Amino acid sequence: DTAVSQTPKYLVTQMGNDKSIKCEQNLGHDTMYWYKQDSKKFLKIMFSYNNKELIINETVPNRFSPKSPDKAHLNLHINSLELGDSAVYFCASSQVNSPLHFGNGTRLTVT
Amino acid sequence: GENVEQHPSTLSVQEGDSAVIKCTYSDSASNYFPWYKQELGKGPQLIIDIRSNVGEKKDQRIAVTLNKTAKHFSLHITETQPEDSAVYFCAARSSGNTPLVFGKGTRLSVIA
Numbered sequence: 001d002t003a004v005s006q007t008p009k010y011l012v013t014q015m016g017n018d019k020s021i022k023c024e025q026n027l028g029h030d031t032m033y034w035y036k037q038d039s040k041k042f043l044k045i046m047f048s049y050n051n052k053e054l055i056i057n058e059t060v061p062n063r064f065s066p067k068s069p070d071k072a073h074l075n076l077h078i079n080s081l082e083l084g085d086s087a088v089y090f091c092a093s094s095q096v097n098s099p100l101h102f103g104n105g106t107r108l109t110v111t
Numbered sequence: 112g113e114n115v116e117q118h119p120s121t122l123s124v125q126e127g128d129s130a131v132i133k134c135t136y137s138d139s140a141s142n143y144f145p146w147y148k149q150e151l152g153k154g155p156q157l158i159i160d161i162r163s164n165v166g167e168k169k170d171q172r173i174a175v176t177l178n179k180t181a182k183h184f185s186l187h188i189t190e191t192q193p194e195d196s197a198v199y200f201c202a203a204r205s206s207g208n209t210p211l212v213f214g215k216g217t218r219l220s221v222i223a
Contacts, residue, residue: 045212
């Protein structure tokens with residue numbers, strides 16, 4: 001009964017490939033996010049969706065495209081992967097004015 | 112936009128001692144300040160939070176203090192235990208729909 005679950009946990013791929021990370025939350029939250037954590041542990045917001053609508057899109061290359069089929073799911077698709085995309089990607093969810101709940105992350109390694 | 116600075120980046124304490132992590136924020140409109148603990152291989156987990164209408168909040172060995180005038184807030188962990196070893200993040204948010212902005216984290220090591 002994991003609250004925020006994301007798959008896969010590990011993803012190793014070559015430069016130039018296209019890959020997707022899936023996220024699902026069973027908390028009934030209206031807002032979902034993708035955060036990127038680099039090698040120095042810095043957590044940075046990438047996208048925020050509220051009720052399937054994109055509300056925040058930080059300075060992220062357009063190779064990254066989030067997709068929200070319903071308010072319980074927010075997937076992240078990445079085209080033409082680059083070495084610099086290697087990081088841990090966290091999905092999270094929340095309600096307005098309530099704490100953020102994170103998934104356990106997807107470690108992406110681009111070789 | 113909001114900018115959150117966190118110090119120190121690493122902290123080592125002896126088991127049983129106290130640990131203090133400090134954060135400052137830039138946006139005076141920020142009104143929500145959570146602290147997260149991240150263990151190896153896991154996502155950050157909320158351990159305590161405070162809103163701007165409160166100066167201090169305590170939950171067992173963990174406390175958070177907020178100084179709105181100075182725009183800083185601190186995490187205090189008393190009687191530290193080895194299982195407190197982790198990376199701790201502070202964060203700030205100005206309104207319900209804006210995303211949390213995180214500090215750069217503090218790696219706490221509790222030495223038995």
